[in-house]
Amino acid sequence: MSEYKLYSLFYDEQMLNIGEPPIKLIEPPIQSTYTVEQRLITIEDFATERVIDLDPKFRVERNAVIKEFTKYDIRQLLEDVIGKERIVRIEPHEWHGSFLVTINEDAKRTLELWIKVIDALKAKGIRTPIFLYWTGKYDVTPEEHGRIDALALKKMGLALATEKSFNASEWLERD
Amino acid sequence: MVRKRLKLYYCDTNILLSFALESENNHAKAKQVLTDLQQSYIYISPLTLVELYTSTCRRIKSGNIRFVKELQKRIDLIPGLEEKCHYAFSLIRSYIALSLNIKIIEELNDVVEEEFLGGKVSILKQYKFVLDRVPRITLKTLDLFHIFYAHELAKRGKEKYFITLDKEIKG
Numbered sequence: 001m002s003e004y005k006l007y008s009l010f011y012d013e014q015m016l017n018i019g020e021p022p023i024k025l026i027e028p029p030i031q032s033t034y035t036v037e038q039r040l041i042t043i044e045d046f047a048t049e050r051v052i053d054l055d056p057k058f059r060v061e062r063n064a065v066i067k068e069f070t071k072y073d074i075r076q077l078l079e080d081v082i083g084k085e086r087i088v089r090i091e092p093h094e095w096h097g098s099f100l101v102t103i104n105e106d107a108k109r110t111l112e113l114w115i116k117v118i119d120a121l122k123a124k125g126i127r128t129p130i131f132l133y134w135t136g137k138y139d140v141t142p143e144e145h146g147r148i149d150a151l152a153l154k155k156m157g158l159a160l161a162t163e164k165s166f167n168a169s170e171w172l173e174r175d
Numbered sequence: 176m177v178r179k180r181l182k183l184y185y186c187d188t189n190i191l192l193s194f195a196l197e198s199e200n201n202h203a204k205a206k207q208v209l210t211d212l213q214q215s216y217i218y219i220s221p222l223t224l225v226e227l228y229t230s231t232c233r234r235i236k237s238g239n240i241r242f243v244k245e246l247q248k249r250i251d252l253i254p255g256l257e258e259k260c261h262y263a264f265s266l267i268r269s270y271i272a273l274s275l276n277i278k279i280i281e282e283l284n285d286v287v288e289e290e291f292l293g294g295k296v297s298i299l300k301q302y303k304f305v306l307d308r309v310p311r312i313t314l315k316t317l318d319l320f321h322i323f324y325a326h327e328l329a330k331r332g333k334e335k336y337f338i339t340l341d342k343e344i345k346g
Contacts (some may be wrong), residue, residue: 070252073329075190075302100245115210138252138253139218141261142258143262145249146261146262146268146269146270149262149266149271150265150266150270150273151273153270159196159197159241160197160246161196161198162196162198162240162241162242162268163244164201164241165198165199165200166196166198167201168198168199168200171230171234172192172230173230
């Protein structure tokens with residue numbers, strides 16, 4: 001996996017005087033620098049896309065690696081975990097070289113199967129991201145849905161992100 | 176054997192949000208700091224959760240936020256704006272909980288008396304704290320409440336830190 005060099009933790013530290021006891025105030029460093037070591041890039045690196053974000057020259061190679069992914073019999077694995085009769089379609093997707101799988105199930109059961117699929121893929125050393133969708137009813141609470149989606153993303157090594165970059169202070173709109 | 180001094184960190188909402196979302200401008204910094212502090216105690220407050228929830232919900236309801244493709248697709252599948260808000264907050268909160276070992280400062284409901292409009296009234300301790308410091312510290316309301324929680328944490332007598340991306344607090 002990628003080796004990220006660590007950098008100085010804090011560039012500034014000062015005391016905030018609000019009465020006793022004082023609190024030390026810390027702001028993270030202004031700049032963060034990453035270094036990718038010279039080495040062969042593994043499939044796992046591409047699955048998380050972090051290497052690609054760091055070094056755009058690997059983008060072209062990534063497509064070749066995704067083709068390599070398809071050599072694994074992902075369909076067979078999906079059929080084993082989900083059941084052949086439930087699978088409606090499997091589509092490749094551009095986001096992180098992932099696959100979208102639609103199954104004949106309600107949302108709750110689909111989410112449960114999703115976690116099983118991810119675990120089965122990981123057990124075989126395959127780290128290509130897969131997203132499961134349902135054709136049935138939405139029978140899960142949004143809270144539970146959010147919790148399972150977060151778990152699935154963590155297991156696949158994917159991060160949450162918005163389409164456009166933003167600033168936390170603007171998001172929070174403190175007043 | 177020398178015992179390592181326990182360090183307590185109070186984490187501002189902006190750092191937590193920045194950590195959770197890769198597209199936030201300071202994500203790399205926030206991730207670095209919070210990941211490196213995993214051996215310490217990182218605290219947030221109920222205010223952090225409320226602030227995170229209200230701001231996320233406001234953005235979802237105003238249509239002022241779109242997640243990356245597959246995440247947005249999942250949000251779009253959820254019926255109802257209120258449900259989308261619940262989902263988005265649950266997603267962010269769960270992601271943070273799965274990624275970091277964070278503790279929540281329990282709500283302190285101590286009541287104190289304060290002179291107000293010619294008479295004494297009972298108010299929560301945190302309001303008294305904020306009112307007492309307003310003339311000395313020119314900060315926004317929520318910033319002052321976060322300072323209160325950091326102050327409460329600091330009372331535990333250990334090394335204590337307030338982590339923020341907020342330049343006004345720093346200033």
